[in-house]
Amino acid sequence: MEHIRTPKVENVRLVDRISSKKAALGTLYLTATHVIFVETAPDARKETWILHSQIATIEKQATTATGCPLLIRCKNFQLLQLVIPQERDCHDVYISLIRLARPVKYEELYCFSFNPKLDREEREQGWMLIDLSEEYKRMGLPNNYWQLSDMNREYRVCDSYPTELYVPKLATAHIIVGSSKFRSRRRFPALSYYYKDNHASICRSSQPLSGFSARCLEDEQMLQAIRKANPGSDFIYVVDTRPKLNAMANRAAGKGYENEDNYSNIKFQFIGIENIHVMRSSLQKMLEVCELKSPSMSDFLWGLENSGWLRHIKAIMDAGVFIAKAVSEEGASVLVHCSDGWDRTAQVCSVASLLVDPHYRTLQGFMVLIEKDWISFGHKFTHRYGNLDGDPREISPVIDQFLECVWQLMEQFPCAFEFNERFLIHIQHHIYSCQFGNFLCNSQKERQELKIQERTYSLWAYLWKNRADYLNPLFRADHSQTWGILHLPTAPCNFMFWNGMYNRFEKGLQPRQSVTDYLMAVKEETQQLEEELEALEERLEKIQKVQLNRTKVKSKQSEPSKHSGFSTSDNSTANTPQDYSGNVNSFPSRSPSQGDEDSALILTQDNLKSSDPDLSANSDQESGVEDLSCRSPSGGECAPGEDSGRDRDSDEAVFLAA
């Protein structure tokens, strides 16, 4: 590729951040898609893979006696410190990466070259896995109050909205168009979530162009229509997620917020979530704290406080809790907006939906939620996550914050989510990786123009195929505590620093044993044992039936004394290979790692390597952790897995001989 100045540098050292004395010697490769560091240690050729799209910043530091240090910070919070012997090589690598990490057009992104060797049909099926029209149906729509609107066909009203939108039945085309003209970027109020049980809804929009005194009759009618779509309540909440000061400042620019006097029966509420610039610098400050070398507890806590990160997370959660309560307890509908209605509004609507509706806490429901509130409603992924070279002031960790809110919830309610922490981490990774097409572009319209679905693969299908890795063994769908509405305690002492995300490549800082993995292994083992048991019982029954029949037949012909001798010889004929394999086929192959055969995407080993976010980790297991593999189901002990066929065979033989 023309941007790679030097494809390979030898004798590069990868510095361990925790103990800077240790450094691994190896060779650095630059490819069209990855930076790869391969250790030259003779025993283990450990590899570290970094996608170009993950690179956030590259810093060339002052040359020392040992070489020229290069610091690569990644968007998935990996930090790579390389020391390159020759200054000239370092410069070449630096210049190449600067260019490679900032592609100028979509076609340069990894997803357009990533090919998991699936045929067209499989790819299309992958894209069909998450279907929003099914989701609205699940909510109970359309119904007497809400209808699917075709106003935005061909993006005629709002180019950052999807074409399929639900609006109140009372909202006529005239009202919708009028309202859209009175809203920033014409993002008129539309339905985000409908709560079947009491008809309350969560709607979203952008800010009104009210300035100091402007009014819009159609917009007022629009809000009234939303209110009337909920017969259970005589008012709606309008939640402006911005700090009041920001909203007021917007008035001077002809934007602003709803005047309670102009709208009938609204209750207006500010919830101070800061803007994307504050969030960007907050994350920056927190990551600086994470980068500190052996900080004291005070350094760390002070830095955490100073970054304001957890304050922002709490603000988003508070907003979500407010809306969830309004909808589920007061039965009132809520209209949420911020400025443009695609950042804070997306965060808050999705947190509230998670709290209210347990479906979003399942694996598939969570993908639907992201598809609905983020992807379809025009969250600007390309701008926010810097996938293309662009304005750095547009970059902000908006969805990262949402994922963290989910994690905080998971910590408080260990049994409420079907998925585990790894699921969130891998989604975060792929939002930045650009390996799949889901998060490309800034709106549905752009994605359609780029023909994303025809040219790239869907992450959801990939995650679904590997869902065994993402399950939370503690999930209890049956429990009232976890299945209903989550009542989240929001006192600040309940919030934690997410070590598993922000320090996830510092293996030394992570718990050394995983409860999730252990329990999943135990569960799988149990399941396999149960299946074996079932199969054996089935077989036994069959044999006994045969035996019984024969005995009956035989007993008519001969003396009972011959019985035992006959039946044992008959047993051996019953145990024919055909009979056995037939039995095997009748076992449902429930091992989740194999996936559903119909919808499975088969990825080759090579592709798996680059697509598994954990494999790019520079793993460092120095501590005394017992090898868990002996406990895992594929380990020796119970010997299921691929060998299970043979084992079962011999087991059975023994059992029958007995």
Place this chain on the structure above:
Amino acid sequence: MEFAELIRTGQAQAELLRGPEEPPLRGTLCITGHHLLLSPEPQATPDLWLLLLRNVDSIEKRVAGDSGTITLRCKDLRVLQLDIDGVEATLDIARSIEALSSLESVITSFPFFYRPKGLRLGDAWHFHPPECYYKRVARETNAWRLSEANEDFSLCPSYPRAVIVPRAVDDSALARSARFRQGGRFPVLSYYHAPSGTVLLRAGQPLTGPQKRRCSEDEELLRGVLAGARPGARGFIVDTRSPQAAKQARMTGGGTEAKAAYPGWKRLHRPLERGRPLQESFVHLVEACGDVEQSMDRWLNRLESCRWLSHVKETLSTACLAAQSMEQEGACVLVHGADGTDSTLLITSLAQLILDPLSRTMAGFQELIEREWIQAGHPFQLRCAHSAFSHARPKHEAPTFLLFLDCVWQLGRQFPLSLEFGEGMLLALFDHAYASPFGTFLCNNEKERCLCEVRTRTHSLWSGLSQPKEQRKLRNPLYVPNPLAIWPSAEPQSLRLWQGLFLRGTRPPEPSEVAWEKVWQIVTDQEKTEGSQPTDSASEPRP
């Protein structure tokens, strides 16, 4: 002793609030010599609600109209509210609780009256004395002996009757070394690390004083330790005070080992907080945790300034240092601070958990606490007289044992499969250390326990905890024996507030209990399946 004179009222009607999301309980309130009882009205649950008065840390009363409210803040960090009918009744009950909860006499305390069904007095008391541990050591090495020089507690009142010392040192030398150590606490064996042949010792500070006195028997003892380990072995003295504090201690007759006097030993200072500052840290943390209205910034600020997590970090990293010196450097380690009864025990017990797989089992952990805390003379009676809510001016209180439990909790969080006991065990130990129907944590040392006849007249906590119905709460179903050392990360990012304890008063316990149930269910499902025999289950119903 008669409690009747302290009980001002027999009973009253009251409603009890037990914290977030628990339904209130209404019924008749009663006070006995040791308990507050609430007998719910017939339609409510038939169970009697019971609170050990010794558990009350602070009491607050308010009257309005013809009723009153009493807020009880308990030593186990729970907060209870009683709404009582009648002003007089409220005041009488409050006064009675105040009087009865602050009784200081040991032998009239509840453990001396507690006679539960199914337990026999004297059970489980003889499980863990140093003699048992010595048997384990003697199997590995001949360099140590069990000395009964302290048979009558004359050498050291805070040591048990028997201690493990180098074989080369005789009892008279021990007596002289005892005179040279604070509180008579001469260096004794705490843990023998068989794989490296090194030992962990603990002691009180040497009484060098301003004149820099020396004691040849004490020096001989430590020389004997190195000689017993292996030729050319080195040792580290981990002093849990700063170099300045250790130097300052000389002015009051204490001090630290002079380099020249102890060849082969190298002194390391790892200052750990103790005494009143530690108690204040605990009080401030609990205060901060109780405030649910504060902003995030204020909370983080208070979490930082109370310094509790800093203490956890320093304690863990010092314990790791001691353990590392033994396992990796092959050095012997002597730990002491001033008295050798607080931060010293913190380090020696944690180092053992890190190194010794046996101490991570249910029985081993109980043995560790018995040996390294109770028998080793941690003054529980003084340290745990009050918890975090008490308004009484702290005298000798310090949550050293709680700090130990917190560190163990952090270990368990980082190695969730390597401890046989769960969070429930740590919580139970915290509760019982501050207020308990069992005698295990009574008194300050063995000598006092002998005087009070604790072992013959009260029940042991260990037999209480071994009841089958307790097991689900206490055991860790995920436990897989791990023969290796477990090295925790003591970096701030890896440490967390122990929510299960410190947020007890403000957070509903259900979500974590539900999770714990589920963990048990998954594991027992597997055991059931593994245990089932296809032949039996299939053939049994057949004729």
